[in-house]
Amino acid sequence: MSTTPASPLGAASLRDLHARVLAWYDDHARDLPWRAPDRTPWGVLVSEVMLQQTPVARVLPRWLEWVQRWPTPxxxxxxxxxxxxxxxxxxxxxxxxxxxxxxxxxxxxxxGGEVPDDHARLLALPGIGSYTAAAVASFAFGRRHAVVDTNVRRVHARAVTGAAEPAPALTAAEQRLAVALLPDEAPTAARWGVAVMELGALVCTARSPRCDDCPLLDRCAWVLAGRPAHDGPARRGQAWAGTDRQVRGRLLAVLRAGADPVTAEELAACWPDAPQRARCLDGLVADGLVEPLDDGRYCLPRT
DNA sequence: AACTCGTGGCA
DNA sequence: TTGCCAAGAGT
Structure with a gap:
């Protein structure tokens, strides 16, 4: 049915883009355990979920524990x-x-206890959205999918579109561009996806891009345009102090700390505002993160 | 479409 | 110090 959309770059330019990024990745890819030859699709899936909005350095030790303790789904x-x-x-x-x-x-x-290799079945799993389904299909199984995370969108915005930053949320235009830039052959497309992500993570970073180290420096649309400042609306910062998120974090930290159920009094010690504390505890119970016991105590979910 | 949901390192 | 932000998903 659908064919590959025409790239805005032209065939020769696209080949040059692929060649440069893939060669850079061969030389600079980090040696991460979920990229090792002995990785499993399950390990890749676990890594992708852990890495959602979470830095690699923080994920590493937890991922190693998880795949050792739970080698299969x-x-x-x-x-x-x-x-x-x-x-x-x-x-x-x-x-x-x-x-x-x-x-x-x-x-x-x-x-059957196996991670499926197709995007649709992956997408149907809890916690697996469009990005993670594409990432697992591509990285674990070598399938040809456009892997579009914030790193990829930033690299595309700068190198191809000429904008300082990607849109606040994934747009249809960004998705189309990612598909148009995808190499034809599945194995190459899979390497391309992880390579662009790595370039965004290590070189084409959000705050201080290391353009001197970039393989695309002399053809980057943003650099060639004189590095124009971001013109769109500024991103909304995430409030933290005093928010429900902070309270939920405190409550759950208490429950994680010990193996035994916790009393309401012990939970009360972590946050002084009783109404807010109660609202957040109810929220955690509603989310299935906390289980209330008949005796009034609370614990992490047993079922 | 806009909003919520944790955590901690770093400039 | 404080704001920014790091491989999103669900509603």
Whole structure:
């Protein structure tokens, strides 16, 4: 049905772009364990979920623990979801741990304990969105998909579009561009995706891009345009102090700390504002991150 | 479409 | 010091 959209660059320019980025990746790729030859699709999936909005340095130790403790989806599915939340430690956004556990259950019950290799089935799993489905299909199975994360969007914005920053959220135009830039051959496309991401993570960074180290310096649309400043609306900063997110984090930290259920009094010690504390605790229960017991105590979810 | 959801390092 | 932000997803 659909064919590859015409690239805005032309065939020769596109080949040059691919060649430069792939050659750069061969020389500069980080030696990350989820890229090692002995990695499994499950390990790749776990890494992609952990890396959502979370720096590599913080993910590394937790990923090593997870894949050693739960080498397959069925291993994780056999545990209580609360164990996933506890082992998530302080990676942040703990609902990811809950969804990863739910994904493991779905893999065990509906996929024979295996990670599927196609985008649609991956997308149907809890916690797996458009980006992560494409990343797993591409990185773990070598399938041809446009892997479009914030790094990729930033590299495309600068090198091809000539803008200082990508749009606030993924746009249809950005998605089309990523598809148009995708190499024809699946194995090359898979390397291209991880290579562009790596370039965005190490060189074409958000704050202080290391343009002197960039293989695209002499053909970067943004540099050639004189590095114009970002013209769109400024990104909204995330409030933190005093927010529900902070309170939820404190409450869950108390529950993660010990193996035993916790009393309401122990939870009260972590935040003085009782109404807010109660609202946040209710929210955690509603999210399935906390389980209320009949005796009034609380624990991480057992089922 | 806009908003929510953790955490900690760094300039 | 404080704001920025790091491989998004779900609603």
């Amino acid at each position: 069925s291993d994780l599915a056999a545990e209580a979801p609360g164990e996933a939340v506890r082992a998530w430690d302080r990676l942040g956004y703990p609902r990811r741990a809950l969804r990863l556990h739910a994904a493991a259950v779905a893999l065990r019950d509906e996929h």
